[in-house]
Amino acid sequence: MIGPLAWNILLAMLWMGFTGSFTGTNLFIGLALGYLVLAYALRGIPAFANYATKVPRTIRFIGFFLWELILSNLKVAYDVLTPTYYMKPGVIAFPLEARTDGEITIVANLISLTPGTLSLDVSSDRKVLYIHVMYLDDEAEVVKSLRYLEHRALEVLR
Template identity: 75%
Template sequence: MIALVWNFALALAWVALTGSFTGVNLLVGFVLGYVILGFALRHKPVFANYVSKVPRFIRFIGFFISELVMSNLKVAYDVLTPTHHMRPGVIAFPLEARTDGEITIVANLISLTPGTLSLDVSSDKKVLYIHVMYLDDERQVHDSIKYLESRVLELLR
C-alpha cells in the first residue's frame, strides 16, 4: 500500500512540474512513477510486490471490462428478441475468499455484471448465494464465477 502512495506522489509531482493537470498527464506521471519505483527500489520486497501487482491489476481491469461487455450484450440480446432465453435460478457458491474485504469485493463484482446478483453470504462466510439469470449450465456458471474470484484473490493476496 505504501508503494501505491509513493506512486501517486510521483504522479502528482509530475503533474505539478509540467503544470498541466489532465487525466492523460496524470497517467503519464503514474507510469513514470511506476518505472522509477521499479528501478530504484527493486530490491525492497514491499516495492517488488507492488511492481508485480500493477500489471496484474491492469490485466484484471481488461478482463472485467470484457466480462461486463459480454454480459451486457447477452442481456441486451435477450431483451430485444421476442423469445426469452432466461432460465433464472439461485446457486450456492463456495467461497475461497476469507476476509470481509475479499468477500465484499467478490460479491460486488459479481453484482456489477448483468445477469448475476449476490444475494447473501452464509453465517460462516463460506458460501455466497447468487441469483443467476441464465442458469443453462450450472457448472459453467460456477466455473466462470470461480475464475473471477481467483483473479480477485490473486490481486488481493
C-alpha cells in the first residue's frame, strides 16, 4: 500500500505535469494542494488522518527549532565577541522520555545541533542522556528547555 506521503508527492507531480511548470514554487503549491485533498477527502482512513495532523506539527517543529537555533547562535556569538566571559560549563543528566533508539538518536542530535549543548552519552538503561552545557546558570531551567525540545520532537515522531 502506498503511504500518505507518497500520495502527496504523486499528487504534487501530477499538478506540476498538468500546469507544465516544473519549478520549486509549483512543487510547493502542488504539495500544499495535495495535502489539502488528502486531509479532506480521506479523513476517515486512520493512516491519512494521522498524516493530516503530523504535517502541521512537523512544520511548527521546524519553525520552533530554527528559532531556537538562531537564539542559541546569537547567545554564543555574543559571548565570543564580548570581552566578558559568561560561560559556566557543566554536565547534566537529562532524564529521557524518548524510548526507542531512533527517538533517542534524534533527540540527542537535535540537542547537539544547538550551539551551547552537546550530547555526550546515553546511560546503559537508555533512560538518561548526559549533556555538556556551556551556560549552566540554572540547571532546572536548562532541563526545562531541553524537556520542551524533546516533547516537541516526540510529538512529530510518534
